[in-house]
Amino acid sequence: MQSSEDPAFFSFGDWTVRPSQRSIERQDERVVLEPKLIDVLTYLAGTGGEVVSTEQLLAACWRGTFYGDNPVHKTMALLRKALQDDARSPRYIATVRKRGYQVVAKVAFADARERATVSRRSWNDGSPFRGLLAFGSDDRDVFFGRARATAELLRAIRRSDADGCAFVLVAGPSGCGKSSLVQAGIVPALLGEAGHDGLRATAWTSFVARTPTSPLVDTLAGALCRWAPGGRPVFVDSERPALGKALVNDLDFVIERIEREVPAGNGRLLLVVDAMEGLLTQASEQVTATIAALDRLARSGRVIVLGTCRNDFYPQLMAIPGLLALKHDGGSYDLAPPTQGEMAQIIRLPARAAGLHFGRDPHGERMLDDVLLEAACRHVTALPLLQYTLQALYEAKDEDGTLTFAAYEAMGGLEGALAQRAERIHDSLDARAIRAFPRLLHRLVAVAGDGDGVTARTVRWIDIDDDEQHAVRQLIDARLLVSLLEDDEPCFTLAHEALLRHWPRVAEWVQTHRADLRARARIAEMAARWSTEGQRREHLIPRGQLLADAKRLSREAHPPLDATQARFIGLSLRQARFTMMTLAGMAAAIAVLALISTFAAVNARKAERHAEARRADAESLLDFMLGDMNERLDALGRLDLLDEVTHRAMQVMGGHDWKSDAPDAVLRQAKALREIGEIRFARGDSDGAIEAFQNADTSLVHLVAGHPDQAEAYAERGKLAYWRGQIAFGRGKTDETAKEWNNYLEQATLRAKLEPDVPDAWLELSYAHNCLGSLAQRTNHAEDATREFELSSSLKRRVLGMQPTDRKTWLELADTMGWEASVEQQRGKLRDTLSHYMQEREAVLAARESGDPTNLWLYRRALADLHVARAHADLGMVVQAESDYTAAATTFAQLVRDVPDNRKWQRDLALTRSQQGWLAYGVGDTALALRRYADAGDMLQKLLAVDAKVSDWRTLLAVNRTWESMAHLRMGELVPAAAAVNEALGLFGDVPATAASNRVLRALADMTAGEIARQQGDAGTASTHLDRALTELRPRAEKSTDPRVLDPYVRVATLLGHQDEAAPYLERLRQSGYRSPAFEMFVNHSNQGKIQ
Template identity: 35%
Template sequence: MSETFQLGDWEVNTSLNSLSRNNTSVHLEPKMMDVLAYLSAHAGEVISTEQLLIEFWQGTFYGDAPVQKCIAMLRKKLGDNSRQPSYIETVQRRGYRIIANVVQLDERQRWGNLQKLTQWNQGSPYLGLQTFQPQHAAIFFGRNKAIAEVVHHLNQAMDDDFSFLLLMGKSGSGKSSLLRAGVIPFITRSEGLAGIKVQHYTVITPTRGKASSIFRQLLGALNDMGMLVDTWNLDAHAYDLSQHPSHLKALLKKSDSNSELNDSAPSRDSVARPNNLIVIDQFEQVLQDANLSKDDAASLISFLTVLVKTQRLILIVSLRNDFYANSMELEGFARLKDEGQQYDLQPPNATDIARMIRLPALSAGLSFEENLQTGEKLDEVLLEAAIGHPDALPLMEFTLDLLYQRRDKENTLLFSAFADIGGLEGAIAQQAESTYQSMSDTAKASWKSVMHELVTVNDVNQTGLIARKVPFEQFSDENDLAFIQQFVDARLFVTESDIAANEYASNTPPFDVKSNTRVCVAHEALLKHWDRITDWAQKNRAALLKRTELNTDCSRWLNAGQPQDMLLPSGRKLDDARWMAKQPHLHLTPQESLFIRLSEGRHKKTQRYKTTAIAALAILAVATTGLAIYSNNQTQLAVEQSHHAQVLRNKAESLVDYMLGDLRSQLEPIGKLDVLEGVGQKTLDYYAGIETGDGLRQANSLKLLAEININRGEFEDASEQLSQALNILNKQDTAPLKASYGLSKETSLEGIAAANATSQGTAQTSEQVLFLKGNIHYWIGVIAYFKQNYTTTIEEWTKYLNYSQQLLVLDELNPKWMLEVSSAQHNIGSLALRISQYQKASQSFRDSIALKRKMLMSQPNHSEVQTSLRGSLLGLVAVAFQTFEFREAEQLAQEAYTLAGKLLLENPDDYNIAYQTLSSANLLIQAQMSIGNTSGAEKTIADGVVLAQKLAKQEPENEAWMTKVATLMFFYWDYHLLFDTQEKKPAPELLNLTYAAFNKTKNLPIKQKIYSVKLGFENRENSQVILDIAKPSLDFNSESTPRLLWELHLKCRNHSCTLGEDTGKDVDRGERESLALAHLTSANTDKLSKDMNASLTEFYFLLVSSKRSAAKDVLLGLQKKGYLHPQLSDAVNRAKDDI
């Protein structure tokens, strides 16, 4: 073909690098000729600066100066004018375009200048069904135009001071690979690309889990980038941000160029461009996550918006086209998209596909076989088959990888191999079917069980199949494992660590790289092109939908804290769950099995209420009808003043009392919130229709509605209803009346407001008004508590206490009022303890304890009071420990433990009492060790192990129980770490109990404590105890982190390394970095209250800092206060002398 073409009136010769016209010849530099030929090959198209940089400078320049210079020189050679161009037009903010006529263009130029090839010797240059990663950039071809356009859109976004890009594309279009192996390698080079230079990046794929998990992933990325002020407790911050995304501003470090965080915005010219990048890949996972409510999703979008507005970070979100409509339903997403940029990734054209096929082969030294009869080459056949195919990329990569595996000795890809694998269309299906048929019959029998785990139905639109990533440990059957392994060997399934499964890829990785393995289908193309799967899915569609629904409901229940009202309701869902539990090929998770079992138990309990509830609902219908009749006719009745009118009113108000009292107590156990809401509203409607209302009943109805709204998280509506109720009650007569008026000791607290149903007119007892006022202030305090406004909570709960005390003054021998007062005191004490107001906490707990002891003098076997007393005693134990009253802490803990043990002896099959007893044992062990009573602690630990085994066997999925089990096992191992001098292996059942509890609990201090003991054994010579547990999060907690950091310090010291020094020894990087965290935390110890935790923090930090003498001084000070725990003396003995 000709090497010349006509550009306007110029003849261009690419081989001679010359332009000629009218006997005039002009010479061009080779680079200039390449650019001119490329622009001419795309005549009429706008070619961006970024695309030219990638094609001809390989992105090795930071900025677009070389392109501008080259275009200017071309115009000069062509005699062109930039203002009135005839050849090269500048398209503002987009790029350049050839506008002259181009003819006889050499077809080879349509490929443009090939990427600079790098020799590839790391196996197959084709990745099959796997995603390209940054390390595969050298073999990622055919997407230069897309890379350039993404970079161009990012530049436009940054110019608009809103660095957000939404990357759209269909499933299998290569969005993930484009970002990882295309865009990121270019913009993270030291020189950057086209004005973008990224120093730190993180790629995240959201995972299904707690609503706060995506926030935790994002905070982890920001922390890695050094953008956070406070890194102590990222889990807590993640939860807070999921509720209040605007709080992110306070967490971010301030920057001179950050107009969002500073009072005055800098000028545009002074703003540095963002050099951090976060990619949220596969954003459709958010849309598919049943754990994320609409409010959670809205908070996430608000969080991302705040993040982008800081102008310090580039945010790219990738999304499948078929989820676009769903994404637009998220509050704020459309605005986020509109303020940023959107790029729609198009399928590769013929030239792009040709590069994807041929250039990796050139890099790896491969060639394509030629058919000697037709002259056709294999790459041309592949190209023809791939052009226009909807799943071209995954099918082509998979086919090419199979061809690579079957290449000949001369590294030639063969036609015979192409035919053997079934061509482009049949490659995946044939490979999968061949793998399946090669299995033994026993392995084949695992088909159903494996597929039901790895494949599910799209739970957004319930159409199409999607792949699931499943923990490997979920498969225990040997045949299942054999099935999976054969598909992994065939590269049809992949296994990956949790970090890979989360797609958390960063150039500054997090501390903890230990994780469990997951298995998943390599690419969803397998689900579309293998007939065996599609046929199976069609036949089992109902079962797949049921399993998806169960998984969604169970996840919501788990992440909401396992509330009763989120268990499966009676009816179809529970019937489906029962059916699934009986299917041998459906391997339900332990959580799902527990979910079904508890739902079944709730169903049976509900059945006991069914008859009463149905009758209650029938009465409700009659009652509301009666209210309506009375309300509609009240005017006429009031005029008549007849005896009949008064009788009818008394009956109506009796119905109101029943609805607010007995009917409510019958509806609450079966979770009929909607009916309860109707009860409250009907009562309000009734009083709204008469001239003279009953304030107490109105207020009680408002309080009922408020409680329902609080349960739903609708705090603003609840606050308004409680305020209205208080206004009504403030008009009531609260003059003290005799306690016996309208009340009796048999009246329940919930029924007080509905008592005295025979009272007439508006006369009310002062007890009813006081009780209701106190309860309203309690609920106002609850709302403030949920909003973390603890000052307001204490104020409101103090008012609740005052009203309860007034009730007790009116009837000082009434045990119900005594219990009400003691409960109010306990609540205030618990909150004061949480916010380190120890004096207030101590007094509140002591007052509560005194009142409960008084009650037990008259009713010594009252189990409710005994349980409540145990709780208050343990609260005072915690206060005493923090205020250095260790002897008192031990005495109080012993009393609480004895009380719990007595109740357990009387009720040996009550597991809740066993749980309370174990809780008491844990605090008693802590108190005993703190005063050096090691023999007492040893006995309590032994008794506690029995309780722990009992609870773990009964409900291994109960997180609250397993947290107490984990605490007990920490004390067990810590005791043996200090005193067991025999180098013997521990009992396997205790190790297994520890692992089960450690893995189940989400309590960070407990996890850190157990990990501290693990390190302690590793730091002892000849120890036979090996605790095989993963390192927990290193977020700072004053209760547990200092001890953990000390053990990490010892481990690092034993490997002969010092802080910040890389000795080349096999020392986990996270351990060295956690020591750096220790020093960071040490600089902030003034934030801690001056309590026992602060003293222990100071002690361990001094040891880590090699200040042994100062640490000994702290130890002596604690010993003078009575703290004799042997752990501190042991630590001092193992510490080095001062440096």
């Protein structure tokens, strides 16, 4: 039995209820409830003893689908049986005749507040709603719906404090209520007389990390000066300058002062660092010093440090030196959006406390709170919109305190309230303010330099001109902006970041200016680092799109770049020109040296030694270009820079006697050809790559025939076989792939026998097994795949035993773990799949080098994030999946911006965007899903314009179009739905029987086409598509445990009315833990008879 410390619990009479475990307990009894029973019990517990109608329960727990009240009656009977309650003499839940149900048991939640004490008119301080503002510490009496999160976070704080590092980072989507949870939930709980479970704070302070009014350390110092336990300040305000210096240079002084003012046993001081994503825009030395200070404070035994951050910035935050270790030793808490039951409390209980009533729809007889609840539950980011709408309804309430339907409809409902009000305010601005508005947006809006996240800035009044000040005053009066004091400096910022997403005028402006905002942010960050770290050349902007953007911004930016940034860009441009001249010079040097040696050899026998020396110089330079420089540029993803140089070198080699009978010369030439092939492949020229690989292999065949003990020749032949197989694999030619990769295995085995003590030989052999495993998996030979992956993994671990700190081997082991995870997914072992992918990510992190991460490592981390995201999504863990997808997309986008010619990175970014769309579709955000599909489609079409033969790209686009069609179908848009799925079917074409996974994906497209035809009234076409999909999927599903097969099969069987046939396969999915949001929505709709 769990301890009462479990955070997700509340008491219900003499029972302890644990929603997260779906169980109720008392003494030695424990009963596990069905999901619907625990939902109803949790909802009733939060109603404060009010009578709840069956309609309310249907709206809250059955998603507002009204099909009679029998499900409620049946559920209540089962719930009473589990509680051992008696309807005639109730101890827990009473039936109120003709009205509904009422909780009569005493209910206490984990934050020690009894909901039964919420009574009408217990709040008399104006509106119980906060609009776009966060709830504060004085708003506890109207802060509802977060009892579970409060208890869980309090437990995390207590645990981190007990472990000696009292730091907890609260992460969650924008608008999920992080600041409100901390200020109205945690702060009052810890500051209460008894504190929480023995942990008590005597004073608290906070600061916002994105504040730009002073250096970050000085902002922290200002916050610490506001600590005053018992009215006695720990640091007086006059000490602020000295305290700022001490936080950098003398933390012992800071801690000694705190220990003197707050003796052991006298409670804790609480420090809240809000919006920690703002650290990403601050100077690196300030961030480093601030994190070091927070770390020391959290480990002092006197201070609790709480941070909040948006989870889309979480990966970048964890790259800040020191913060990852602080979070690891302390703790973190992922705040999910409110559940339906919690959302019902957020809507109803503050209104009850303030004596407000919800009106009834005069046409449909629905209550306004039910309508609000249903609208809020459609979107995971609805909380700011809901609070704003409730505040607007409060302002428009009638004389008896009723929030009316008329007001709700007039403001455009939940989605329209904020946008309509904001647009109305904008239109009311005078001409002077309207002209200044775009300039204000440039100041208020920040886009992270290495991601897509949009945040609000805090701006100082002294930094804006008179026209802007005029506009700001009007916007503050209208409550779209808020004025605040930061470090005694008057500032302003957006009332809530929801304005950036839900005000179309601003959202469109951000989209239009996103590239410039991102480029400007990255340039500012890089320039600050360059300036503070000795203005070293390696910190200048490398060649690429960012440098081009910097050049343009240096001429056109408004407001203009500062002097440091302008000089930084000027030096970066100068270095880029110098680099190009150097590369050109090196290429020319190779040619000149080779020509000199050739000329000398042909025209003067007496100069043979001199020519040999020149040739050796040329060969050495070529070795450098294809060795050290190649590795460095490969880590940056910039192999294209070597393309022209290598071509020139090979032209020289082709016309020169390079002693082709000498093994070293043959190997050098073969390696050069392989490098050319890799570069051409990376740039989408598969045919050119094959030509280079084949020429290299031809020279090596003759070498091996004459020198069978040449281990390096076998190594090169194996690599060439790998690349030929990779190209065939990408084109869907599985037989050719198998031939090449078995050749790869043969060559690698021969090399390992010749070099048993060389780690790289065993590593190459592991690669060959990994390739064959991936091919076996692609062709649905799971046992063969498992065997090959296990062999590959054991060989890599053997290499790590020989060189345990080798980062390259850790990355390769991560790759194999990823393949092992994909096999577990085919077997339907989704928890094991997630575990393997988490191990893959840990192995990638183990390969992290000191200093700035290379592009290669960033790519592997993004790939691991993408794998974990999909595994989380399959298990229905939406919040975690969204966070991991965002991390992957952010990193892929950064890589593509840095190296626009890398097709592999473009492909993976497109895949991530498409999967983000599928997740959005599953949680009901169809508009976002369509935007994601459009982004992915654009990227994939550009790739196919480079090389239309790559079947992998065609398949990804086909799947994307299929999902896009499903989204249009949900919205009732049959014409674009049909166009999208027809394009998908055209892209799939005639899929070979050996391409099993593609045939399953084509069946999904057929199923979608059948749904569309059915809705268009074309029964014949619908039957053709659906029967073809069923025929394809049925034999595959019979022996399969793979959700990628079972999911579409259950769908198509259900659409054809074969529910009994689908039932055992649905159960197979349930047993595997498969809870993909899109599939769950389909099943729910099918149960309700409204499949779409």
